[in-house]
Amino acid sequence: MKNINKALAISLLSLMSLASCSDTLNGADIVVSPKNQEIKSEIFVENDGIPWGMAWLPNGDLLVTMRGGELRLIQDGKLVEQPITGLPEIAVKQQGGLLDIILHPNYADNGWLYLSYSKADGNGNFSTAIMRAKLNGLSLVEQQDIYVAQAYGDRGVHFGSRLAFDDNGYLYFSIGDRGQRDINPQDITRDAGKIYRIFDDGRIPEDNPFIDVQGAKKAIYSYGHRNPQGMAKHPKTGEIWTHEHGPKGGDEVNIISKGKNYGWPVISYGVNYSGTSFTELTEKEGMEQPAWYWEPSIAPSGMMFVTSDKYPQWQGNLLVGSMKFGYLVMLTLNGNTVVKEEVVKDELIRVRSMSVGPDGLIYLGIDGKGIYRLVP
Template sequence: MRYLFLPILLILFTACGPEGGSTEETTTQAPDRSADGEPTMMLTAAGVEPETVFNFEDIIWGFTWLPDGRILATVKDGRLLLVEGDSATQVSGVPEVRDAGQGGLLDVLLDQDFATNRYVYLSYSRSEEDGATGFTSVGRGKLSEDGTRLEEFTSLYDGGPATDKGQHFGSRMVWGPNDGHLYFTIGDRGNRDENPQDSTRDGGKVYRITADGDIPEDNPFAGTPNAKEAIYSLGHRNPQGLAVHPTTGKIWEHEHGPRGGDEVNVIEPGKNYGWPVITYGINYDGSQITPEVGMSGMEQPLHYWVPSIAPSGMAFVTGDRYPGWEGDLLVGSLKFSYIKLVHLNGDEVTGEQELIKNTGRVRDVRMGPDNYIYASVEGTGIVRVVPE
């Protein structure tokens, strides 16, 4: 058995519902699942192959398309690239990043009214003045008409305090389709015992702010004394996937577990997703984190993986390029170097397939404006997934 249900001292944490108490007692306990996770889904031949559209050896952490079809791509080392065909121009005016550990220049997102205001949003690891510590930050600047400069860049949210730890920055961004607000993630920053369960601390959260960086009045912690009012949900480990469901408009998230226990969650305001009080994972050295895989007041994942696939990047299949996959979920795998295609029936997982196996560590997954699946692959660049 992977989990030994022995009495241990539970992790002490700050109760952090919107009113400072625990969340509602309506969540059920964990379902009766085996210690090795859910039954393995049948894997079938997918009938697709990767086609490289931009050759690049370094880590493209995130990418998106401009209205004219060119690509903006973030490189972990701090470069923002304007990609046209198989060539790229480095964009100036990008904030300085702390390229250390898992940190660097992370996600990129266009403003909802980009055609008018030219705003580009970036998430990144921002250094303190000493350069030895950093934190996850989200900011925006205006892209010049020729696409070569980012002007008037301003930080909108800093997820401090800064630390010298190099892990668990998050960080993905999406626009809420029903409210127009900016949702983004910050990982627990390697401090699982304090950050994820405490609403007065940043880290281990999904956040929600306005496009200008203000706090929406209906945020679940708005007005709560000492709380970080941008928090939308808490109890997360290291979320590196965020996507909007194309039909329901709900925000879906995935996060790295420790050794096992990678999760897919549907994010609801003010909900607690459990880390590290409940988890399907264990420590990297094989020791137990907690015997609890479920607890009243904490959400169960919609889906999880044991062993870990190390998920990064997330998108839903849209369009008509892949018959039968419409509405299914795409998740990149760093550990196993493939895209995981998760078949869905509503919120129920009905099967899985592995796409473009052994191409390289998949860092980000997006649906392109041409309705093809695209992925950034470490050591390869950006690939398009096409039917064989």
Template sequence: MKKNCYLIFSVLVFYLTSCISQENPPKISTPEKSNYSTVTVVDGIDIPWGMDFITENDLLVTEKKGVLYRVINGEKNEVAGLPEIYQRGQGGLLDVAVHPDFKNNQIIYFTTAAFVEGDPGGNTALYTAVLNGNQLDDLKLLYKATPNTKKGQHWGSRIVFDDRGHLFFGIGDRGNRDVNPQDLKRDGGKIYRLNLDGSIPDDNPFVNEDDALAAIYSYGHRNPQGMTVHPETGEIWENEHGPKGGDEINIIKKGKNYGWPVITYGINYSGTSITDKTALPGMEQPYYYWVPSIAPSGMAFSSSGVYRKWKGDLFVGSLKFKYLERLELKRGKVVKREKILNEIGRIRNVKEGPDGYLYVGVEGKGILKVVKN
């Protein structure tokens, strides 16, 4: 009897704490007068999907249609040697990241929508190559998700590194929400962890399970399009698109289930319910969620002293509402939200540069640097 009472009490505590932690998210504010504007770093890029810095004045930028640019002192040059890019819906050339030891090895990584001859459709792939000037050499496919599908949505994808020699990247549910995210035998709706050479780390959470893909690090995701590393804790932070409502920020933990589509704060685009559950035992709650959706893409912490009052704040791009959102964090919660660069355009990516400034990739404009007026 005592055991049953304890079990009931534990379940009640779980639900109460889950609800309390998510109650009344702060509304966003818009400053009457903006103290910040932008300087164009490079223009003429329709959808600047990903970017990463080689040095302060040397930048790689992906254009979704299948072009990789190297931008040196504002001058952009096309990089040759990309694989054939599968173009469908939201898919194309996606993120790019410079190897942590690029100075010595000139290695880069990038994600694309990819296909296989004779197999209709496509899925997300991770490549690596050596960058020699404006040419890619020694191209290698490190990971290709399966199965291919002709659906055009939810490819992911961002790339980040921890400080222990691992690479993380995300793949969306590929429009198959009722199967992929919760099935460890299938790709899609997952965050993956690899060694920098593409091999599987020995301590990945499912590496010794027959009914799971060894590269999976976390699961139950819808469509991750922002990922960054916390500058103090080293934690992997991720944002993902919800359906109608329920966009999320998550701190990615080894082997954890983030719930999609079993639990969500969103509903179908038609207005009908996906599930009546927002919390269940064994499933992680988001650090923060948006209702209504802002369509988050890209994210970065401000870790330098360039923006003195913003140090430690998180910045997320909004595709839907066309602003940069600043989230002030205290004691494990979002305590304030603010629109920065309101009506700037569809922000696809956000990065902190080597100079400590924030850079945003804006559709139809290119890469912009955020500066104080």
């Protein structure tokens, strides 16, 4: 798929050069691949933790989840000394801890914010939980777990945990395969290795794809995922896009569709970390192909569509952070097709999360460094 996309990009650019001022091809709108902008990354707030998620409050304050188990508030460009209290008991283990955060689309009216975190069962096992709460000063109140995955295991990996709301107010979230690729992702009677869809209070929509399947986890929306740590709603189509970690290679960008199987681990463009193969298949009937994939792996984390007018040459395209290489990747889109990939900012260390601020600037959470912003 990636090679096909690259070939399409070359063809589109060649045709556009021949077409002079034309901005359509066979009736389809053409997105001209943008040039890199000169961009400066500057520190906003320093912190030596892992800033897993960010959410901007209506008053311009910023909430940041630290994987080590703290929720922090940034006011007027300064980190408030006292962490926010009222968090649940969080199991901080390897990749687990306090993970993503998102505000309800009607936050100004109802005050609900949503968090994902790793939860212990008291027997040395861990799973992914989704909770909602309200912020009262520097404390969370009215805390409610609205989904706790029955995916407990003693491995501290692949919690997934990105969150997004769609245009209809449904909450989507990801849970990774928990390091059990051979039993979880392809089995809809088991949590883990899935994308989920629920109401904002945890109820299950009656039109979820597996609602009538005996034994199925009713909140599942799609399955066959490894460890999705990027999720964003397309600003025009309203579709939910995700990216997920492959093993050694095979990181994917996927457009999530109801009830679809995304193939892990039956099909993959990656191999084991040792270099050995676990599947000979990169495609199979009944399984979805990625919209894009990386070989070698970039270890993607964080994801957003560019809508801010501060970056006019990036408008409508998809940004993905790389933890492995410490850069920011832009995928140029023509509809739902990726026609070009380019690194638009490097030397960032481990890019963990991203968000657009009320000033229209893009803010990046960088492991061990804090929050940076990109200034054109």
